[in-house]
Amino acid sequence: DSKLRDYENIPFLQKNKDGKLIPQTIEEYFEREVKPHLPEAWIDKSKTKVGYEINFTKYFYEFKLLA
Secondary structure, eight states: OGGGOOOOOOOSEEEOTTSOEEEOOHHHHIIIIITTTOTTOOOOTTTOOOOOOOOHHHHHOOOOOOO
8 A cells, every 4th residue: 555655764874882884784774673663564675766865065065154
């Protein structure tokens, strides 16, 4: 049922207990964050998309003080 569909932006890297960034899979995220709250939930692999969001402003913006 398409009315039940939801989506998430999942960070590729996650901090572990030591504070180091480690990669995570969608399945790991789903099992850890979704399944405990919604045991009937599933991932429809035919509807999933993998993409990347890069915040260019964060990395390339140079603040210039207005005079």
